[in-house]
Amino acid sequence: MSITAAQVAHVAALARLDLDANASARMVTDLSTILQYVNNLGKLDVDAVPPTSHALDPQANVLREDIALAGLPQAVAVAAAPAASDGMFKVPRVVELS
Amino acid sequence: MSNLPTMTDLTRLTAAETAARIGRGEVSAQEVWDAYQARARALDPVVRAYLHLEPAEFAQVDSHPDPVSGYGAGGDGVPPVPASNVLAGVPYALKDNMSVAGVPMTCGSRILAGFVPPYNATVTRRLRAAGGRFMGKTNMDEFAMGSSCEHSAYFPTHNPWRLDLVPGGSSGGSAAAVAADMTAFALGSDTGGSVRQPAAFCGIVGLKPTYGLVSRYGLVAFASSLDQIGPLTKDVTDCALVLNLIAGHDPLDSTSVAGAAQDYRAALVPEVKGMRFGLPREYMGEGIQPGVRAAIERSVAALCEMGAIVEECSLPHTEYGVATYYIVAPAEASANLARFDGMRYGYRTPHAGDLRQTYDLTRSEGFGPEVKRRIMIGTYVLSAGYYDAYYLRAQKVRTLVQQDFAAAFERFDAIIGPTTPTTAFGLAAKIDDPLQMYLNDVFTLPVNLAGLPGLSIPCGLSDGLPVGLQLIGPHFGEPTLLRAAYALECALGVRNPKPPIQIPDVAKGGATV
Numbered sequence: 142m143s144i145t146a147a148q149v150a151h152v153a154a155l156a157r158l159d160l161d162a163n164a165s166a167r168m169v170t171d172l173s174t175i176l177q178y179v180n181n182l183g184k185l186d187v188d189a190v191p192p193t194s195h196a197l198d199p200q201a202n203v204l205r206e207d208i209a210l211a212g213l214p215q216a217v218a219v220a221a222a223p224a225a226s227d228g229m230f231k232v233p234r235v236v237e238l239s
Numbered sequence: 240m241s242n243l244p245t246m247t248d249l250t251r252l253t254a255a256e257t258a259a260r261i262g263r264g265e266v267s268a269q270e271v272w273d274a275y276q277a278r279a280r281a282l283d284p285v286v287r288a289y290l291h292l293e294p295a296e297f298a299q300v301d302s303h304p305d306p307v308s309g310y311g312a313g314g315d316g317v318p319p320v321p322a323s324n325v326l327a328g329v330p331y332a333l334k335d336n337m338s339v340a341g342v343p344m345t346c347g348s349r350i351l352a353g354f355v356p357p358y359n360a361t362v363t364r365r366l367r368a369a370g371g372r373f374m375g376k377t378n379m380d381e382f383a384m385g386s387s388c389e390h391s392a393y394f395p396t397h398n399p400w401r402l403d404l405v406p407g408g409s410s411g412g413s414a415a416a417v418a419a420d421m422t423a424f425a426l427g428s429d430t431g432g433s434v435r436q437p438a439a440f441c442g443i444v445g446l447k448p449t450y451g452l453v454s455r456y457g458l459v460a461f462a463s464s465l466d467q468i469g470p471l472t473k474d475v476t477d478c479a480l481v482l483n484l485i486a487g488h489d490p491l492d493s494t495s496v497a498g499a500a501q502d503y504r505a506a507l508v509p510e511v512k513g514m515r516f517g518l519p520r521e522y523m524g525e526g527i528q529p530g531v532r533a534a535i536e537r538s539v540a541a542l543c544e545m546g547a548i549v550e551e552c553s554l555p556h557t558e559y560g561v562a563t564y565y566i567v568a569p570a571e572a573s574a575n576l577a578r579f580d581g582m583r584y585g586y587r588t589p590h591a592g593d594l595r596q597t598y599d600l601t602r603s604e605g606f607g608p609e610v611k612r613r614i615m616i617g618t619y620v621l622s623a624g625y626y627d628a629y630y631l632r633a634q635k636v637r638t639l640v641q642q643d644f645a646a647a648f649e650r651f652d653a654i655i656g657p658t659t660p661t662t663a664f665g666l667a668a669k670i671d672d673p674l675q676m677y678l679n680d681v682f683t684l685p686v687n688l689a690g691l692p693g694l695s696i697p698c699g700l701s702d703g704l705p706v707g708l709q710l711i712g713p714h715f716g717e718p719t720l721l722r723a724a725y726a727l728e729c730a731l732g733v734r735n736p737k738p739p740i741q742i743p744d745v746a747k748g749g750a751t752v
Contacts, residue, residue, distance in 0.1 A: 144619070145364070148619075149615070150617045152614065152615055152618050152622060155618050155622060156573060156602075156615060156618040157595075157599050157602050158602055158603050158606075158611055158614065158615070158616050159596075159602075159603040160597035160603065160611075160669065164608075164611075165610075168611075168615060171612055171673055172428060172612070172615060172616065174673075174674055175565060175616060175673065175674060176619075176679075178565075178674055179517065179565055179566055179629070179633075180562075181259040181559065181562050182559060182562050182563065182566075182632050182636050183619060183632075185559065185636060185639070187632060187639070189637035190635040190636075190638050191514060191635070191638055192370070192631055192634035192635045192637070192638065193441075193634045193635075193637040193688075194449075194634075194636045195464070195498070195590075195689025195690075196450040196464055196465070196641075196657070196687075196688070196689065197449075197450055197690050197714060198450055198714075199595070203494075205490060208483065208575075210449075210689040213357055213358070214660055217306070217307075217357045218357070219486040219583075220355075220466065221354055221355060221356075221357070221584035221585070222581070222582070222583055222584060223582075223584075223587035224587070225469060226371055229305075232352075232581055232582050232594065232597075233591070233592075233593060233594045233597050234593070234594070234596055239697060
């Protein structure tokens with residue numbers, strides 16, 4: 142099966158990717174080839190097969206005691222941010238003022 | 240002086256041999272460090288294995304201690320790691336997706352250019368606590384997505400056996416650095432073959448441990464149900480030595496398995512009499528390079544001569560492994576890479592107006608083409624209306640792949656076959672054909688889908704290039720694999736093979752440090 146340019150644009154928007162015309166055209170070709178290949182899986186009858194949820198035998202849920210532990214200090218946590226101010230991440234305006 | 244090893248000789252030694260010599264006082268940790276640094280500085284301008292090389296000066300004290308506070312500091316709920324002097328000053332390199340506090344980590348991506356992580360990966364803490372010396376961070380396909388190292392956003396790495404060939408990937412920098420004696424050993428990560436395939440292409444030993452045996456804490460996630468850290472070493476003994484140091488339960492990784500690690504050096508016995516090996520016919524069919532087939536057949540004959548039993552078997556869903564993997568892994572990657580949004584770390588576009596544009600442009604400018612391709616596939620197969628047809632179906636076929644192996648392990652102690660269908664391919668040979676690049680991993684991907692251990696060892700040459708032999712075992716069957724690999728290493732006489740690359744060749748080429 143092949144994928145359309147409109148589908149690529151929709152998926153790119155979901156994935157928060159901005160593809161220019163060249164990249165979109167290339168993506169249509171590449172994704173069509175790859176999806177055509179993975180459609181081989183349609184040849185198998187898997188109705189009665191349980192899906193894998195974990196690579197090992199089912200593991201018990203992993204919990205720890207509910208006690209507070211030290212995390213990264215605030216200054217360290219924001220040190221790698223592209224923009225920070227007063228120990229906080231600085232981001233573009235989210236809510237427009239009316 | 241004459242009976243002491245020269246600088247170059249020192250770098251030819253394995254990690255275990257080096258640690259023993261330091262332990263006996265024949266050489267110092269500083270001499271070893273200086274030798275590896277000198278060689279890396281002379282060779283790496285042409286091999287290009289390192290993204291970050293530590294300063295040449297030998298640090299008398301550890302230059303990268305755990306941070307004084309926060310995760311990794313101990314005393315705040317972070318468990319201590321075992322301390323020893325097993326490595327005694329032996330240098331190691333890390334793939335650039337494992338965190339060393341204070342050292343830049345890029346994952347081979349522009350989106351993490353300049354990023355400096357604030358804490359150490361558990362494997363980093365463990366190697367340091369065993370007396371290892373951190374040499375540097377190695378090149379990789381961006382976010383470990385690739386089989387050639389050509390998808391690094393920075394530069395391609397070259398195969399030390401022939402510089403016009405790829406070293407494999409995605410842990411290609413680690414494999415090339417070990418093969419060219421620019422480090423005593425390295426760690427890589429393996430999501431679909433990313434330790435074993437470059438080990439095969441570079442003529443070294445590479446292990447993908449059982450899922451859950453080695454902590455993933457501090458490893459940047461690609462596909463969380465498949466990722467596992469493993470050693471790339473010069474011989475099988477070093478593989479066991481390094482696995483001993485990095486295996487073990489870690490409360491900081493919820494998929495880490497308790498009580499599974501053991502002393503893997505006890506498995507180093509050259510004795511395979513009565514052991515049963517399955518040779519899948521799907522692994523020896525068409526598409527296998529004749530020289531690869533011949534090297535595997537010689538290895539099978541060697542096992543039989545030592546009294547092992549090798550029988551043909553079938554893993555009937557092998558042909559579906561690549562398709563299954565290229566749904567499951569991108570699906571997980573598209574979720575894991577959603578965190579790169581330009582807000583908390585890494586690159587942020589200077590070209591955006593509003594928030595949405597900041598996300599879109601940051602990711603489009605920061606990610607390379609292969610990463611975008613995988614994010615797109617993953618987002619597509621998880622999107623409304625397609626989940627059942629792709630992701631759910633792939634997870635069901637994944638069960639069939641696991642059942643193939645489970646049935647085989649009722650008859651056999653291990654599976655044996657080639658690691659890859661061919662020896663190392665040329666730079667630029669497959670870069671424009673993603674599907675051909677993916678098919679290169681046909682024998683390694685199923686092992687990750689099933690969470691099994693897989694070990695690649697060099698088993699000979701084909702037209703002057705290394706051939707990798709893969710042993711696959713049941714969950715936590717690492718001792719069986721190491722034992723068979725050790726026996727083969729002894730029988731085949733292929734141990735710590737050296738590529739023809741020489742420092743004088745490089746110097747003649749006008750390389751500068």
